[in-house]
Amino acid sequence: MNAHVQLSLGEVLLVLSAVVLVSARWLAPRPRRPVTLAAAAAAVLTGAVLGVIGLRWQMVPVLLGAALALPFAVAPLLRRTARRAPWWLALPGTALCLVLIAAGPVASWALPTPVFPEPTGRFAVGTGVLELTDPDRPETATPAPDDRRTVVAQFWYPARRPPADTRRAPYLGRTEPEARTVSEALADYAGLPGFLLDGVPGARTHAVYGLPAADGADRFPVVLFSPGLGGVRTQNTSWAEELASHGYVVVGLDHPYDSAAVVLGDGRTIRTEVSATGDDAEDERRAAGWTAVRAADLSFVRAQLGRIDGGEISGPLTGRLDTARVAAAGHSLGGGAALQAAHQDPGFAAVIDLDGFPHDPSPQPFRQPVLALTQAIGPDTDPDYLPRLTRVIGLSGATAYRLTVPGTAHLTFTDAPLYLPPLPSLVGSLDRTAGPRITAAASLAFLDATLHDGGGDPAAALSAYGTLSVHRPGGS
Template structure:
């Protein structure tokens, strides 16, 4: 079974048993009985196993189709066992019924294909990947989203880092949260934010990533940190595939939850903070709100940038003490987070570079900044905001370092996130690339840029970046 369909062995058995049960009626007489009994047994056993292990909604139509077919398949056998003549429906009646049942059964694998449990690609770098979560509170900054005078701004940061290979059997980290409860809370919040029933995304809490919690850091070298701000309403784990790939190549990625903006943030004390983000439909007011949210996120990035010094020095105890190159920290983000990364770099020269993943700049006062930028954008079409590329170009042209704007053919806004791994493959939603191509290209372009900008790689990244799409190089001062 294809990894993208993502059906468990019990689910595969359920579907095969259900199909055999429906088709048994059309087999030669001598085969009907054995096939019906075997198929019914397979359906009962696999259905019971799924009931214990957890039944996904995608299998509900399979069970409905089976329930409809089962009485008609078993009834002739029961009559035959009593010595009474077995009666079978005329084929003109049986054929439509069989087709309806097969349609219901086929809907299960189709739904599992359209909305699968995400499978995270194996990172290609030489390091295993570890992950750890840290809650950070800024005592100097009030929380502006609440009226409580003593409430201070708190963010939750998740680190993905190069790790030593763990012993056999080391468990892979759950997606979306440290615990199953946190993962389900966040999954339900993401569905609610998107206006979807939570059941449709029930595969997310089941997913396992390619990293392991709190395993030892690899080696004694200092690693370049990449601070990541997610999209509007997004969560710290939304780019896990990208983060794991970067970590396998020696970087430390730090994804942030922004309370009252991220769909749901679960704090250490058990509180869950849901988003307060909302649109008004008024373009001017929505732009004002976006600028405010961007400013808060830029401040969050600067705050965590400061905390990295304390983590590296050991003032904040953790696995990464002595392993962070805090002289070369990268600001990165997707969508609104990409705009926040640009603004954070403009305001804070401690950032060494910027990665903007399809982010619209909302900085109300753009000014020259000195860090190189990699800006990845979706394919530009008639539905793209006409102000997007001119605004982004204007910001990049202010830079005093060489920057790169890469437009990826076939990419949509969510192509640069994990959404390609679990949402329906609709071009308008996740682009026209295959499910793993978006995260793969995003990571490969990011690593090319970071290696050439912050490491001792003397190669010009232009040729490598051009292989992923249409590249525009923004030279300092427009030259």
């Protein structure tokens, strides 16, 4: 898997000066003194500057390696009577310091600040966030009788080109403080120390808040997206931006009390309350309940699209949404929710399931075409996954496509490869950007065929990305 080491100029100087400082002990006597003093000065200066402007945790072992080497490198130069340590003692110390210094670039490579692929479509991408409350649905996660279900929806849409110096939207939230809150919650949900993801909140996407919609009178098809269990509305930003650049409006949902953290407009943060018990039957019962809530959220937001298009909810998309062409999509548990929403709500026109296990206890026939992207199936994959998924998509009254993408893992179909360690079991064995790129390309091939008149059969395009199974009405 290809990946770039992300180091600022100051960090590069710190690493180089630390390496020279540690290695100078092995130079000939004449160059040893000036090289050691120059490297020590550079290491101290760049370390101080980074400490003032913001020291990333990845640079801590570099500083530690330089600090350990500094007294042993400089002390012999300050006093003529000082003696250097014998080589057989210095060699292990040199190796230890170099290992510490190397840990900095390695950590930066393994856990980088995500860099999002440039969208390839002809449109710029605008974004905005709405909080939508369903007056007819109580919030079942709280005991308050007057609490109503609220979801937070982020829109990515085709937009006019902004000036080149326009500030782009942060990744995980409307503001960097919100993004940091969400990042810390995601790390906590995964059982990781929060500092491991501290570069993620500083990432910038390609979308810009509040841009006017693209020129023209075209109405854009809509894709509603539900993230994975504990996931957040922005977890597939690269996918959403690519689709938006090609003329789709993508709406990612935060599901309060399920998503790792949902920051509301009034400043409240709602943390996840979902958890597993270890009992398979009980966990499946809970998953079915969470899926049902998410399916209802998708249907509710689909119904609100008419208010947004009609201007009742003001914004840049007034008069620009094609509410007759709306797809339900999701990853993992969200993919199962999209399938369930399809048979419950005939207003959806298509379904995209990104490696999602169906948890509907009573799946019913539905009319919408389906695209299901799955990871490569191995011995660690749930043996019930493919049989259950095949049964559910076989209930579609339209053609359904199941595409198994080689080299993928469950998180390949999200933004995770852009910032998590490139471990095949975690994010697959593809290039960092390949997973998001393939996910978006396959989704576009399917959406172009199913949400546009005369779109044709996407089978040929889909086959280019993996092993395709086509399920046609009637069970063929």
